[in-house]
Amino acid sequence: MDKIFINGKVLPREKAAISPFDRGFSYGDGVFETIGVFSGVPFLLEKHLQRMFLGLKLLEIKFPLSREQFISTVFKFLREMKVADGVLKIIVSRGESERGLLPARDLEPTVLMSLSPLPARDFKPIKTAFLSVPVLPPKLVIGQIKTLNQLPQVLAAKECQKKGIVEGIRLTIEGYLAEGSMANLFWVKNGVLKTPEKNLVLPGIARELILQLARIADIPVSEGKYPVEEIYGATEIFFTNSVRGIIPVGQLDQRELHDYSVTKRLWALYEAYLEKYIAENRGEG
Numbered sequence: 001m002d003k004i005f006i007n008g009k010v011l012p013r014e015k016a017a018i019s020p021f022d023r024g025f026s027y028g029d030g031v032f033e034t035i036g037v038f039s040g041v042p043f044l045l046e047k048h049l050q051r052m053f054l055g056l057k058l059l060e061i062k063f064p065l066s067r068e069q070f071i072s073t074v075f076k077f078l079r080e081m082k083v084a085d086g087v088l089k090i091i092v093s094r095g096e097s098e099r100g101l102l103p104a105r106d107l108e109p110t111v112l113m114s115l116s117p118l119p120a121r122d123f124k125p126i127k128t129a130f131l132s133v134p135v136l137p138p139k140l141v142i143g144q145i146k147t148l149n150q151l152p153q154v155l156a157a158k159e160c161q162k163k164g165i166v167e168g169i170r171l172t173i174e175g176y177l178a179e180g181s182m183a184n185l186f187w188v189k190n191g192v193l194k195t196p197e198k199n200l201v202l203p204g205i206a207r208e209l210i211l212q213l214a215r216i217a218d219i220p221v222s223e224g225k226y227p228v229e230e231i232y233g234a235t236e237i238f239f240t241n242s243v244r245g246i247i248p249v250g251q252l253d254q255r256e257l258h259d260y261s262v263t264k265r266l267w268a269l270y271e272a273y274l275e276k277y278i279a280e281n282r283g284e285g
């Protein structure tokens with residue numbers, strides 16, 4: 001975990017550097033992905049790269065490698081790092097340029113990969129609460145992809161810390177239920193698994209997998225635009241992201257939740273899917 005991939009080279013942390021004029025640093029002009037690595041396998045790498053390449057296309061950043069070439073680069077880095085479990089972060093910025101919002105054409109992107117420890121993934125219900133930092137309108141490109149502009153999420157994470165919680169519930173500017181600071185939001189009401197519709201939130205990779213697993217398991221699913229009151233009568237609530245999988249909720253504000261039946265079913269299905277994926281993708285690249 002002490003080495004960084006930077007523009008084709010793997011360097012010790014203290015030697016890895018980017019230009020002070022990198023647009024990722026100056027303007028947040030770039031994209032990133034955060035991927036769970038289990039037994040040396042980057043879980044759902046192809047989905048993460050699909051979102052990353054969509055982001056690069058929307059931002060008109062020219063990436064020098066094809067998706068296949070980049071997949072090989074990722075696996076080569078992981079092999080070199082000899083890390084079984086960790087969090088792989090990939091950052092691609094537009095590259096270095098002179099001052100000014102408008103980038104020069106054909107800049108060479110900065111590509112960075114780093115690994116950090118994987119957080120614990122046990123079934124430990126958390127406390128949650130509503131946050132005041134809203135989710136950006138879906139029509140903005142930066143609401144749909146993982147850009148380096150993470151200030152709303154940073155502010156939301158700080159708000160969580162002040163409230164003494166791990167994750168909170170953010171609303172859209174119009175006041176509809178949206179997502180957390182680092183995860184998508186689900187709840188169960190009258191036996192139906194519900195989540196805010198895709199174009200209100202970051203289309204999370206774990207969110208997509210949970211919906212797919214729920215449909216296979218015949219758990220009724222509903223995606224929509226929900227007002228805050230909708231979650232008050234929920235019997236179960238959980239968050240999802242690629243690194244932590246399912247994060248169960250045991251308390252929303254003062255209300256305790258005691259039913260985890262659907263959450264536990266999905267947890268088991270998610271873990272089984274993860275194990276199968278690892279077995280099938282070991283030694284890839």
Ligand SMILES: Cc1ncc(COP(=O)(O)O)c(C=O)c1O
Binds near residue numbers: 184202207242
């Ligand atoms: C705001 C937000 N929503 C949702 C997610 C979950 O996305 P994924 O499942 O792709 O990790 C993240 C992940 O970092 C996030 O930052």
